[in-house]
Amino acid sequence: MSLTLRINGEDCVIASDPETPLLFVLRDELKLKGAKLGCGLEQCGACAVLVDGEATLSCVAPAATFEGREIVTVEGVADIAEGRRVQDAFVAANAAQCGYCTSGLVVAATALALVGRPVSREEAKAALEPHLCRCGAHPRVLEAVEIATSTP
Amino acid sequence: MSLKDYPLLSDWLTLKDGRLYVRTGKVDIGQRISTALVGIVRQELTLPSDAIEVETVRTDRSPDEGMTSGSNSIEQSGYALRLAAATLRKAATNMALARIGGRPEDLRLEDGAFQAPGSNLPLSILDLAVEVDFRQPVDESAPLMPQTDGVGFPMRGLTELVRGTYRFLHDLDVPNMLHARVPRPPHARAWLEDVDTKTVEALESSGIKVIRDGSFLAVAGPREWPVIRAAQRLSGACRWNVTESLPEGDVFNLLTRENATRLAVIDGSPRTDAPVPEPLRVVDVCARYERPFTMHGALGPSAAMAVWDGTKLEITSHSQGIYILRESIAESLDLAPENVVISYMPGSGCYGHNGADDAAYEAALLAMVLQGSPVLLKWTRDDEHAWEPYGPASAVELSAKLGTDGRLAAFSAEAIGGTFRGRPRSGPDRAGPAKLLANHYREASVGPQPGAPNMNRQGGLHRNLNPIYDIPETRFVKSLVTQMPLRTSALRCLGAALNVFGIESFIDEIAQLSGQDAFDYRRFHLTDPRALSLLDRLEAALSRHPKAEGCGRGIAYGQYKNAMTRVAVAVDLTVNDAAEIKLQTAWIAADAGRIVDRDGLIAQLEGGFLQAASWALHEAVTWDRDGVTSRDWDSYRVLRFPEVPAIHTDLIERPGDPSVGAGEASPGPTLAAIANAVYDATGLRMRRLPFTPDALTAAALAT
Ligand code: FES
Ligand code: FES
Numbered sequence: 001m002s003l004t005l006r007i008n009g010e011d012c013v014i015a016s017d018p019e020t021p022l023l024f025v026l027r028d029e030l031k032l033k034g035a036k037l038g039c040g041l042e043q044c045g046a047c048a049v050l051v052d053g054e055a056t057l058s059c060v061a062p063a064a065t066f067e068g069r070e071i072v073t074v075e076g077v078a079d080i081a082e083g084r085r086v087q088d089a090f091v092a093a094n095a096a097q098c099g100y101c102t103s104g105l106v107v108a109a110t111a112l113a114l115v116g117r118p119v120s121r122e123e124a125k126a127a128l129e130p131h132l133c134r135c136g137a138h139p140r141v142l143e144a145v146e147i148a149t150s151t152p
Numbered sequence: 153m154s155l156k157d158y159p160l161l162s163d164w165l166t167l168k169d170g171r172l173y174v175r176t177g178k179v180d181i182g183q184r185i186s187t188a189l190v191g192i193v194r195q196e197l198t199l200p201s202d203a204i205e206v207e208t209v210r211t212d213r214s215p216d217e218g219m220t221s222g223s224n225s226i227e228q229s230g231y232a233l234r235l236a237a238a239t240l241r242k243a244a245t246n247m248a249l250a251r252i253g254g255r256p257e258d259l260r261l262e263d264g265a266f267q268a269p270g271s272n273l274p275l276s277i278l279d280l281a282v283e284v285d286f287r288q289p290v291d292e293s294a295p296l297m298p299q300t301d302g303v304g305f306p307m308r309g310l311t312e313l314v315r316g317t318y319r320f321l322h323d324l325d326v327p328n329m330l331h332a333r334v335p336r337p338p339h340a341r342a343w344l345e346d347v348d349t350k351t352v353e354a355l356e357s358s359g360i361k362v363i364r365d366g367s368f369l370a371v372a373g374p375r376e377w378p379v380i381r382a383a384q385r386l387s388g389a390c391r392w393n394v395t396e397s398l399p400e401g402d403v404f405n406l407l408t409r410e411n412a413t414r415l416a417v418i419d420g421s422p423r424t425d426a427p428v429p430e431p432l433r434v435v436d437v438c439a440r441y442e443r444p445f446t447m448h449g450a451l452g453p454s455a456a457m458a459v460w461d462g463t464k465l466e467i468t469s470h471s472q473g474i475y476i477l478r479e480s481i482a483e484s485l486d487l488a489p490e491n492v493v494i495s496y497m498p499g500s501g502c503y504g505h506n507g508a509d510d511a512a513y514e515a516a517l518l519a520m521v522l523q524g525s526p527v528l529l530k531w532t533r534d535d536e537h538a539w540e541p542y543g544p545a546s547a548v549e550l551s552a553k554l555g556t557d558g559r560l561a562a563f564s565a566e567a568i569g570g571t572f573r574g575r576p577r578s579g580p581d582r583a584g585p586a587k588l589l590a591n592h593y594r595e596a597s598v599g600p601q602p603g604a605p606n607m608n609r610q611g612g613l614h615r616n617l618n619p620i621y622d623i624p625e626t627r628f629v630k631s632l633v634t635q636m637p638l639r640t641s642a643l644r645c646l647g648a649a650l651n652v653f654g655i656e657s658f659i660d661e662i663a664q665l666s667g668q669d670a671f672d673y674r675r676f677h678l679t680d681p682r683a684l685s686l687l688d689r690l691e692a693a694l695s696r697h698p699k700a701e702g703c704g705r706g707i708a709y710g711q712y713k714n715a716m717t718r719v720a721v722a723v724d725l726t727v728n729d730a731a732e733i734k735l736q737t738a739w740i741a742a743d744a745g746r747i748v749d750r751d752g753l754i755a756q757l758e759g760g761f762l763q764a765a766s767w768a769l770h771e772a773v774t775w776d777r778d779g780v781t782s783r784d785w786d787s788y789r790v791l792r793f794p795e796v797p798a799i800h801t802d803l804i805e806r807p808g809d810p811s812v813g814a815g816e817a818s819p820g821p822t823l824a825a826i827a828n829a830v831y832d833a834t835g836l837r838m839r840r841l842p843f844t845p846d847a848l849t850a851a852a853l854a855t
Contacts, residue, residue: 016375016377017377017378020377021377024375024376024377024380027323027376028331028375028376028377029375031325032316033316033319033323033325034315034316034317035316036320036322036452037322037452037453037530038451038452038453038500038533039453039533039784039785040380040532040533041533041784041785043533043784043785043786044451044533044785046451046452073316074314074315074316075315075316075317077315077316078315086314087314087315090310090313090314091310091311091314094307094310094751094755096307096310096313096314097501097755097759098451098498098499098500098501099309099310099313099318099500100320100450100451100452100499100500100501101451101500102313102314102318103313103314103316106314106316124793125793125794125796126793126794128793129792129793129794131792131793132451132785132790132792133451134449134450134451134500134501134503134763134790135451135501135759135763136758136759136760136761136762136763137755137759138762138793138796139758139796139799140755141793142793142796
């Protein structure tokens with residue numbers, strides 16, 4: 001039986017081996033290149049996607065474990081009102097340098113915005129702990145989260 | 153330099169489909185150079201930013217501006233582009249006058265169009281440009297637009313980044329493309345004895361290509377995950393000869409004058425024609441500061457794409473130096489340089505010479521075997537951590553004699569360390585190929601070679617070795633140690649990070665010893681009014697934020713290469729019971745001359761601060777005889793979000809002064825400000841990076 005995953009609001013029949021980590025199904029089979037490969041070890045956050053509204057690393061867990069869950073990649077974030085707010089806030093705060101960390105952070109920030117209340121800086125820092133940014137764009141990312149979670 | 157080699161307007165600007173294309177040899181490595189360059193052209197021509205594009209940097213088309221490094225891109229490319237745009241505006245102005253008559257001073261240029269009084273027909277500068285002869289030389293005396301300071305340019309590519317549609321090299325996906333991975337030896341001195349043929353056959357029958365050239369191995373196939381699995385399986389089927397092992401022991405014991413080639417440094421330049429100066433005869437204070445091997449640690453591991461059609465090799469790379477890379481790849485493969493074309497495509501921020509060049513060459517090797525198939529090779533996280541050329545372990549030894557007034561009367565600095573020169577620059581004895589990792593392992597191997605010292609002014613280990621302070625008697629020595637256990641190359645700031653860390657910690661120690669205020673003591677030795685006003689600004693900012701209970705506060709000052717951006721940094725921090733440093737608040741005051749891209753400048757300064765904070769708190773490559781042991785983000789820790797302090801950045805505007813690069817200006821002062829704050833908080837002088845809880849505990853026990 002082939003695997004079907006719900007991704008960005010659509011049911012996708014997956015041809016890859018169901019043991020393939022979700023990230024490679026997204027990037028290689030479905031050509032959704034937004035989520036990035038940074039470590040493949042669940043240590044850097046570059047590959048984060050939303051799974052049932054929670055920021056989730058996709059580089060290790062097999063695709064099969066996501067069956068029946070609602071997956072939203074950075075490409076689908078704009079379909080969520082909170083996600084659009086996050087994207088606008090990242091642009092307003094110039095919250096990237098090289099941008100390799102950006103899609104994972106946009107996803108994580110969307111998960112925070114989905115909580116639906118202002119998030120303190122300390123909470124935001126704790127929530128972004130799984131995400132590395134080597135360029136030092138952190139202050140702007142935190143500012144973007146603040147903008148996105150404070151404006152209703 | 154750039155304009156001399158590329159004097160024509162068409163070398164810098166071209167017109168295509170109604171848009172203006174900026175040509176530059178500088179590549180966007182996350183420092184937002186293209187945003188700044190587009191901003192400069194925009195200012196000269198009053199164009200909206202979407203009317204301007206940046207052409208892909210390619211070795212067969214773009215101006216060869218050498219490396220994108222050392223924070224000099226704005227000075228070089230920016231200067232040439234400003235004049236090119238001004239030349240275009242002058243030519244278009246003449247054309248507009250020819251059409252509508254009138255005097256030049258009556259024409260107004262706004263939003264990319266000329267407007268003459270009494271005429272309601274705006275003339276678009278891009279329409280006029282169609283008739284401009286782009287083969288004319290750039291006019292170095294073309295009048296420049298009045299420069300508005302610090303306008304915020306929207307960052308190029310940001311909208312695509314947040315939507316996930318921005319394309320990094322890693323995202324390339326073209327028909328017939330093969331993914332590739334390289335199973336690596338356990339360490340740099342191992343070689344491949346044999347590979348289990350059964351495994352190879354099994355892999356090949358499942359559609360995976362296995363390539364071997366000496367000890368260089370690779371796998372390629374159409375789908376990425378099966379290729380990753382194949383590389384893991386192949387690794388398990390290799391027998392490596394490990395009779396040689398990595399040299400163990402404390403690397404800092406290797407960093408001695410006895411092990412080094414020593415050179416006098418005079419006015420910032422190493423000299424072979426001057427004797428190495430004698431040590432100071434009287435020394436009142438001396439100290440040695442040290443830094444371990446440090447990774448660039450790009451978030452995205454190195455990658456490259458290559459395709460070979462039987463004659464031409466096309467490579468896509470995120471290297472900072474695609475021109476020298478092309479030379480060395482051509483030389484390694486016995487190809488004519490014009491048959492190797494390298495185009496630049498962004499990878500993740502690199503902070504110096506990381507695995508990008510090695511990955512490009514490895515992709516090329518595979519492409520040559522897999523003729524006709526584009527090969528996308530990615531390094532793994534493990535590859536990047538264990539095989540990139542690190543920033544070298546180094547030390548700086550400082551000593552000073554004090555006058556009766558407590559001032560510095562004589563000062564000595566000696567930088568001792570491994571080389572920052574690991575880029576594949578061609579030279580005698582196949583020096584270029586020798587710097588490409590895979591050449592160490594191919595059948596026809598070119599082994600690593602000890603590099604010659606960097607003799608450039610303010611280059612390599614001796615960058616910022618001479619303090620920015622006025623001191624009557626000084627002596628400087630650069631000591632290059634060539635026998636080092638790990639491969640190294642250029643890392644952000646080169647020697648300036650350690651040297652400024654050392655000097656600014658040392659000054660702090662001396663000020664403390666002589667009972668003087670950290671600001672005042674620095675001011676005693678400074679006459680540069682811009683330095684003095686930065687210190688004043690920082691002091692004023694601090695006076696508004698009294699130090700909190702239990703906090704340590706430290707400051708530091710530095711001017712990058714003693715000629716570029718001036719930066720003063722202050723840090724407030726606490727040290728908890730577990731000996732962990734918690735950064736609380738940071739202040740950065742900077743003077744980078746005229747501000748081209750205000751927001752970009754702040755991003756560079758804060759990014760530099762945070763990278764240095766990561767160096768200070770965490771970063772050190774570790775290894776044993778069997779290989780590198782810091783192979784992931786757990787064993788090589790870096791700064792994470794919860795550790796990021798509040799940062800206040802204050803820019804001094806200098807509209808009349810030239811813009812100078814800032815990408816590498818803040819790390820040195822940051823390291824010292826943190827060390828000085830640790831001293832203020834704990835009484836411990838931390839002279840070796842990083843200041844981990846173990847290091848702090850050991851220092852406390854030693855007192
Ligand atoms: S790629 Fe998944 S956490 Fe790094
Ligand atoms: S912006 Fe480069 S890693 Fe975050």
